[in-house]
Structure formats: C-alpha cells, structure tokens
Amino acid sequence: MIKKLLYKFHILLFTVLFSSVISxxxxxxxxxxxxxxxxxxxTVTNFGVLGNGWxxxxxxxxxxxxxxxxxEILRDQVEHFSYAGLWIGxxxxxxxLVSTAIVDGVFESGQEGFELSAADNIDIKSSISSTSLDSIAQYFSPYATSHQDLKTAFRDYGTIPTDNMNIPNHTPLGIDIRLESYAWNYSFADAFVILNYSIKNVSDQTIENIYAGFWTDASVANMNYTNKYEPGGGFTWYDNLDGYDTSIDDSEYSRDIAYQYDLDGxxxxxxxYIGITWLGGNVSRPYVQSHYNQWVWTNSNNSSYPVYSMPLTDYERYQKLSSSVQKGTGPEYTxxxxxxEPNSWIFLFSAGPFGSVPTEPDSSAWELPPGDSCxxxxxxxxxxxxxxxxxxxxRRRNLHVNSDWAQRAYNGEDKNRNNILDDDEDLDEDGEIDRYILPEPPPVPNMAVDVDDxxxxxYWQSNxxxxxxxxxREMDFEGYRIYGARKTVNDSNEEFTLLGEFDLALTEHMGIGYNTGFEYIRIINDFGDQDSVEIDGNVYHYKFVxxxxxxxxxxxxxxTAYDRGDPDANLASLESSVYANRQYVYPGVKPDAANWEGNxxxxxxxxxxxxRWDGYGSRAQMIWFSNLPRKAEIRIFTLAGDLVDILDHDQEYQGSDVYNIDEYKTPQLSGGEHAWDLITRDDQAIASGLYLFTVKNLDNESLSYGKVKEGKFLIIK
Structure with a gap:
C-alpha cells in the first residue's frame, strides 16, 4: 500500500521535474x-497519461x-482509476519495440516506462453555442466535434526520432501522436469519453503491425467512503476484480470491453464499472483484433496465476499487446x-494491427512507412x-448501454462499420463519412436565479x-421541466425533484406531455402582454417562483428543454442535461438598499x-448572521468582552470564508446574510456558551451609515 501511494506521488513529481529539464x-x-x-x-494530459493519481x-x-x-449524491461520486496510459508497439x-506512457513500479524520473513527452499544449474547443450562458461556451468553435474537445500532442523521442531522452531500455519508434478527446453533456452520452489518436511515423524506418493499448491502474473506489479527509484512506486497492466482456451488440459485433469493479461495492x-474499449480507426473492424491481459501491480512472477504476470521488456510488452492472456478453469477462476482472487489488478486492453498499407492480401498485416499516419x-x-x-x-447492462452509445457516436454515418460510405449512409450528401453524430435534445435553456427571504x-430564456x-430536420421542441432540490451532507433525499413541467398546448401534440401551455410561466407585463426581464444584461422570457x-x-x-421525439427514427423524447445549467443558491434576507431596518x-x-446542514468535522459547522446591510463589519465577543472574530461582509459575499460552503459551485446568496464557521480568529473552535455580536453599517449610500446594532446567540455543543 505504501509503495503504491509513493508511486502515485512520484509520477506527478516526475512530470514536474521532467518538464523543467527539457522545457x-x-x-x-x-x-x-x-x-x-x-x-x-x-483528466487528460499532454504526455500520454490519463488520470491524476488523486x-x-x-x-x-x-x-x-x-x-x-x-x-450531489456522495455514494455516486465514484473514482475508477488513478492512472491509465497509452502503449504503442x-x-x-x-x-x-513498445513506447509506453506509464508502467508499474517506476519511482524515479527518467526511468523506463515514462517514454512519451509533451509536444503541444492542451487546446479546448466546444460545440456549445457562444450564445449559451454555459461556461464551456467560451471555447465555442464551429470546428469542435463535441461539447468539450481536449486536443494535444506528444511523442516518444527527444530532439530527433532516434533520441531516447536518456531513458534506459527505451528505443523510440519515432512517432508523433495527436490526441483529441470528446465528451458530451447529454444524459445518454455523459458516461464515456472518446479518445481519438493519430499516429505518425516521423522516423526513416517502416513500422510494421502497430498495436495500441491502454495500461490501466484501475481501483474502483469512493473518496467519501469511511474517510473523507484522506485520499485513498477510505478504500483498499486490493478488493477489485477484472474481466473482459465479449457480449454481442445489436449490430452483431463483439463489444470487447476490458473492465474492473470493486468486489463488494x-x-x-x-x-x-470502469471499461476500456476500441471503437474504430483507419483499419476497419473486420481486420482488427482486440486483446486483453491483466496482472497484479508490479508482480512479474505470479505464482498463483503464472500467465498473469507483468511484462518487463519491450518484447514481452509487445507480446501482451498482440495477444490475449490464456483463460483458466477451476475454482481459482471466474x-x-x-x-x-481480488487484488490490485492492472489490466491492458489493446487492438491491432494498424498501419496505412496492408502487407497481406487478407489485410491481416499492416505497415506504416515513413511520413504516413494511422x-x-x-x-x-x-x-x-x-x-x-x-x-x-x-449487472453490466448499463456498461453495455453506455459503450453502445460511444460506438454509435463514433460510427456516425458509417452504420455498418466498414469504413466505406455506402449509398444509404450519406445523410448530408457531402460524399464523406461524418462521424461523432448523436441525436440532440433541444439546447440547454439559458437560466438565472434570484434569491430572497x-x-x-x-428565470430562463426561450433559446x-x-x-x-x-x-x-424539424423544429421539434416540446416543453420545459423545472427541477430543484435541497442538499445537505446528512440528508439522503433524491438529488432532483421535479417542480414543474410545461409544454406546448397544440392539437397535433395531444399525445405528448400535458399540453399545459406556457401561460403560468410566461413573463407578463401590467397590461397582460407577453414581456421579458433583463438581468445582468441578458433578457429572460419565463420565470418560476x-x-x-x-x-x-x-x-x-x-x-431543461425536451423534444417530442422522432418515431420514424425510433427515438424517444430527448431532454437536455439537468446538470448543464444547475445553479446553487442559499436563500436569505436581502439587504435594505435605502436604510437598515430591523435588527x-x-x-x-x-x-x-x-x-443538519453541517458536514463532518469541526470546520464544517456554521451559523448564519441575517438582516445585514449591503456592507458591514461583524464583531463577535465572549460575555467577558474578549474579541472572538471579525467578519467583513458585502452583498457579493459567496461564502468563501466557510469550509461548509463550496466556493467552486459559485453559489448565489441574498446579499444580506453571512455565514460563520464557529472558528475564532486564532483558528480555534469556540466553546459552548453565550456570545455577543455587533454589526456596523459600512454602506456609505445607506441612510444609517455608521450605525451599530447588537445581538447575542447561544452555542451548545
């Protein structure tokens, strides 16, 4: 356990040190x-590794x-691997020859295994319209493939294709690798990330029979389990099992998913489940074989399972990449x-051969000449x-469904996966195979919230x-759904509650939704006419109180917005992501802009x-000061008059001084309330007792500027 945690740390340390040496x-x-x-x-890096080791x-x-x-359901916040990395043989x-992004048991920088180096930054692109208020829309590009593209490049050599960067036992293939990862927010496509690798031979030698694989140090675990504060402390590395799913999908192809799961959950x-699978490439599916291997972390001589041993040399690694481990029988096997036997299992999923030119009539062998790419x-x-x-x-049914959606996204127009645009597949009639096509629900409504007592x-727009x-090719918008939820650490309520649903009241849509119309939510002016409101420079057309x-x-x-579905395409109604525009709020009393009334x-x-809103530990507790001016100073005292703490308040306050409020969620507060974590200015938890406080109005536009009011509160621990 100690060695493995050190291994995680040294990987991150190596990337920092290594980049500084060759910057x-x-x-x-x-x-x-x-x-x-x-x-x-x-996590996607620009040196061939996935994950961050926590x-x-x-x-x-x-x-x-x-x-x-x-x-917001802690039980569902599951991590699946510390690191994974690309192997190319x-x-x-x-x-x-095999060039690896990462291998087992490497503790020092420059050692065998860290053999891919950064050749570009990471560029972010998004297909989400720049008119959207979604934060990812700042990366909008008409050339983006998905809602979030991460694009980068790395290579397996130093200054020239034969430079091994002084890494022992590393003979470079001499390849440049470009990676584009694709992710979507659709509810049916939000559980996978597609990794599109382009491999270019920049050496002066032909590379034969390329295999690409993923080394994966999987450990399915939940950081919230038993020990919230120590990453890795709430689970064990050694209670996982691996498998290889070769079930047949609806297109009569084997799914070929290498996977891992926690034995008892x-x-x-x-x-x-965590799964790795191959979707396609320039060599079409009938000519590519997928392979599966597994071994215990750093174990190159497994006495219990001899063939399940870690490869040590390029020869052995290529053997793993190009063939599958032998299955076993008997009580020791599934x-x-x-x-x-549960353990800290590593698995390697691979596929090949790849190249740009077939060297056998049956396309069972390929080569990549200098200058070519695959x-x-x-x-x-x-x-x-x-x-x-x-x-x-x-039990793996959801894994099948999500994998099938990833495959469907990749296929695009190439429904039969033969890498040929057949007569009935060219939907846009451009003469090219268009990939990464998914059915789309209506766009996420642009939304704003206002909090009060x-x-x-x-509020939301009609976008x-x-x-x-x-x-x-039709406008098939049908309606809106409004969701809300209360969330506390100690509460097990469902994550979302449907607060309201409204859809078009059209005769031709009588079989869809409730045909409520939008009168209840439409913004109306004093004359009864449809109107809008402007908030922070944006115009909104609907509201729900x-x-x-x-x-x-x-x-x-x-x-969310949902459509009426497409029976001709066998598609049910699709709904935009409930997470895409979610906004966090803490309701409370607003400040009085003109005067400071009340106490x-x-x-x-x-x-x-x-x-009940507190978290775990003394720093995750809080109380609220309410009915505050727009700008104020709060002083807290003991009964003896000793100063306990000073809080500086303004109406833009978002709780950044309190552990129990996650500032990364950018919650919206009322402006007239301020939280306190019951920690003194000397960084000590307060004791039980009666406390006094004063609030001084520092709003120089208020009629009561400079006024001080007092109060008291009781703490019982």
Whole structure:
C-alpha cells in the first residue's frame, strides 16, 4: 500500500521535474485539464497519461476518472482509476519495440516506462453555442466535434526520432501522436469519453503491425467512503476484480470491453464499472483484433496465476499487446475464465494491427512507412451496476448501454462499420463519412436565479424553442421541466425533484406531455402582454417562483428543454442535461438598499451540536448572521468582552470564508446574510456558551451609515 501511494506521488513529481529539464525543447507538462461537461470527469494530459493519481492540484483534488462527477449524491461520486496510459508497439527491422506512457513500479524520473513527452499544449474547443450562458461556451468553435474537445500532442523521442531522452531500455519508434478527446453533456452520452489518436511515423524506418493499448491502474473506489479527509484512506486497492466482456451488440459485433469493479461495492459506495474499449480507426473492424491481459501491480512472477504476470521488456510488452492472456478453469477462476482472487489488478486492453498499407492480401498485416499516419479510436466508459447480484452480463447492462452509445457516436454515418460510405449512409450528401453524430435534445435553456427571504425565482430564456433537430430536420421542441432540490451532507433525499413541467398546448401534440401551455410561466407585463426581464444584461422570457424555501440551506435549480421525439427514427423524447445549467443558491434576507431596518439576528439560535446542514468535522459547522446591510463589519465577543472574530461582509459575499460552503459551485446568496464557521480568529473552535455580536453599517449610500446594532446567540455543543 505504501509503495503504491509513493508511486502515485512520484509520477506527478516526475512530470514536474521532467518538464523543467527539457522545457527549452518541449512543452510544459499539463495535468490539470479534465472533461467537465458530462458526468465522467477524466483528466487528460499532454504526455500520454490519463488520470491524476488523486494528487492535489492547486489545493484541490480534481477528478481523475470520476463518475458521476456532477452529482450531489456522495455514494455516486465514484473514482475508477488513478492512472491509465497509452502503449504503442510495433516491429522495426524485425525488432519489437513498445513506447509506453506509464508502467508499474517506476519511482524515479527518467526511468523506463515514462517514454512519451509533451509536444503541444492542451487546446479546448466546444460545440456549445457562444450564445449559451454555459461556461464551456467560451471555447465555442464551429470546428469542435463535441461539447468539450481536449486536443494535444506528444511523442516518444527527444530532439530527433532516434533520441531516447536518456531513458534506459527505451528505443523510440519515432512517432508523433495527436490526441483529441470528446465528451458530451447529454444524459445518454455523459458516461464515456472518446479518445481519438493519430499516429505518425516521423522516423526513416517502416513500422510494421502497430498495436495500441491502454495500461490501466484501475481501483474502483469512493473518496467519501469511511474517510473523507484522506485520499485513498477510505478504500483498499486490493478488493477489485477484472474481466473482459465479449457480449454481442445489436449490430452483431463483439463489444470487447476490458473492465474492473470493486468486489463488494463497498457497502453501496462503489457499485460502478470502469471499461476500456476500441471503437474504430483507419483499419476497419473486420481486420482488427482486440486483446486483453491483466496482472497484479508490479508482480512479474505470479505464482498463483503464472500467465498473469507483468511484462518487463519491450518484447514481452509487445507480446501482451498482440495477444490475449490464456483463460483458466477451476475454482481459482471466474466463470469467464479470469482470476477470482481480488487484488490490485492492472489490466491492458489493446487492438491491432494498424498501419496505412496492408502487407497481406487478407489485410491481416499492416505497415506504416515513413511520413504516413494511422488512426486509432478508443473510449473510456463508466456505468453504475444494474442490480447488486454478482458480476454478470445482466449487472453490466448499463456498461453495455453506455459503450453502445460511444460506438454509435463514433460510427456516425458509417452504420455498418466498414469504413466505406455506402449509398444509404450519406445523410448530408457531402460524399464523406461524418462521424461523432448523436441525436440532440433541444439546447440547454439559458437560466438565472434570484434569491430572497424563503423565495427562489428561476428565470430562463426561450433559446431552445427554435432548435432544428439534426436528424429529423424539424423544429421539434416540446416543453420545459423545472427541477430543484435541497442538499445537505446528512440528508439522503433524491438529488432532483421535479417542480414543474410545461409544454406546448397544440392539437397535433395531444399525445405528448400535458399540453399545459406556457401561460403560468410566461413573463407578463401590467397590461397582460407577453414581456421579458433583463438581468445582468441578458433578457429572460419565463420565470418560476419557488416559495417556502428554508433560508440558509443549500439548494440548486435547473431548467431543461425536451423534444417530442422522432418515431420514424425510433427515438424517444430527448431532454437536455439537468446538470448543464444547475445553479446553487442559499436563500436569505436581502439587504435594505435605502436604510437598515430591523435588527440583525443569528440562526439557528441556539446552535445545538451539529445543524443538519453541517458536514463532518469541526470546520464544517456554521451559523448564519441575517438582516445585514449591503456592507458591514461583524464583531463577535465572549460575555467577558474578549474579541472572538471579525467578519467583513458585502452583498457579493459567496461564502468563501466557510469550509461548509463550496466556493467552486459559485453559489448565489441574498446579499444580506453571512455565514460563520464557529472558528475564532486564532483558528480555534469556540466553546459552548453565550456570545455577543455587533454589526456596523459600512454602506456609505445607506441612510444609517455608521450605525451599530447588537445581538447575542447561544452555542451548545
């Protein structure tokens, strides 16, 4: 366990040290970019590695391979691997060579295994319209493939294609690799990330029979399980099992998914799968074979499972890339023929051969001459268990569904996967195979919220209503759904509650929705005419008022748009992502702009032990000061008059001084309330007792500027 954690740390340390040594020649290593639009948060680097080892980056632990990353249900926030990395193998002049992004058991920089170096920065592009208020829209490009493209490049050599960068036992293939990763926020396509690799031979030697593989140090685990504060402390590396799913999809192709799962699901906290699969490339599917191998981390001589051993040389690694491990029989193996002893298993999924020129009449062998390129497309796929029984095709049903959507996205117009544009496949009649096509729900409505005393008002624009479906070529918008939820750490409520649903009241749509019309939510002026409101320079056309919302509680709201479906294409109604425009709020009393009426107060008062909104630990507790001016100074005293803490308040306050409020969620507060974490200015937790406080009005535009008001509150621990 200690060695493995050190291994994680040294990988990150190596990338920092290595980039500084060669910064004059290469780009700086980047390891803080991850797919954020969907539910799968996957860290993508510019040196061939995926994942971040759960190391803190700028004070935060970013998703490594987390699904679901955007949920507020702690049990569903599952991580799946610390690191994964690309392996590329080929034969040059009869010698088997493999260039690896990462291998087991490497502790020092410059050692064998870290053999890919950065050759570009990471460029972000998005297909989400620049008119959207989604933060990812700042990266809008008409040339983007998905909602979030991450584009970068790396290579396996130094200054020239034969330069091995002083890495022992590394003979470069002499290849440049470009990676484009694709992610979407659609509810049916948010559990996978597609990885599109282009491999160019920049050496002066022909490379034969290229195989591409993914080394994966999987460990399906939930960081919230048993130990919230110590990454890695809430789970074990050694209770995982691997497998290889060769079930047949609806197109009669084998799925070929290498996967791992936590054996017991950690009491419901890690009931999830991680899978790696191959989607396609320039060599069509009938001529490519997928392969699967696994071994225990750093174990090159497994006495229990001799053929399940770690490869040590390029020859052995190429052998793994180009063939599958032998299945076993007996009580030591699963029904599928793989080890049934849980451990810290590494798995390697690979596919090939690839190249640009076939060298056999049956296309069973390929070569990549100097200057040529080939293409390999893989996918990282995650899924929740379907049921809680033992691993089986039935329990992997969600993994199948998500993998099939990834395959469908890649196929695009090439429905039969033969890399040929057949007569009935050219949907846009441009004479080319268009890939990465998914059915689209209407765009996410642009949304704003306003918070007040026990009231939250949700506003949104009509930007979804004129959307033309790319498949039916019709405007098929149908209606809106408004969602809200209350969330506390100690609460097990469902994540979202449907607050309202409104759809078109048209005769031809009588079989769809409730035909409510939009009168209840449409903004109307004093004359009864349709109108709009402007908020922060944006115009909104609808509003929904949610009353009787408790002050001081974290709430979140979302508005989705849905279409009427396409029966001709066998598509049910599609709905935009409920996570894409979700906004967090803390309802509370607004400040009085003209004068400061009434007295400030504290709630809960008395504070007894832990409030239900508190988290775990003394720093995750809080109380609220309410009825504050737009700008104020709050001073807290003991009964003896000793100063406990000073809080500086203004109406833009978002809770950044309180651990229990996640500032990265950019919550919206009322402007007239301020939270306190019960920690003194000397960084000590306060004791039980009666406390006094004063609030001084520092709003120089207020009629009561400079006025001081007093109050008191009781803490019972």
């Amino acid at each position: 004059a020649q290469y780009f700086e290593d980047i390891y803080d970019k991850y797919t954020s639009v969907g539910q799968l948060g996957l 190391n803190k980056i700028n004070g935060r632990i970013l998703p490594s391979c987390q699904y679901k990353q955007n949920t 080929g034969v040059v002049n009869g010698q088997r 950690d009491d419901g906290w890690a009931q999830s 029904a599928a023929g793989y080890p049934n 293409n390999v497309v893989m996918a990282v796929v995650t899924a929740k268990w379907n049921g809680t029984e033992d691993d089986s095709p039935t 026990q009231v939250v008002t949700v 979804a209503e004129n959307f033309i479906d790319p498949i039916s 949610n009353n009787h919302v408790k002050n001081g509680w974290l709430n979140y709201y979302a508005v 400030p107060s504290v709630y809960p008062n008395p504070y007894k032990g832990q409030a």
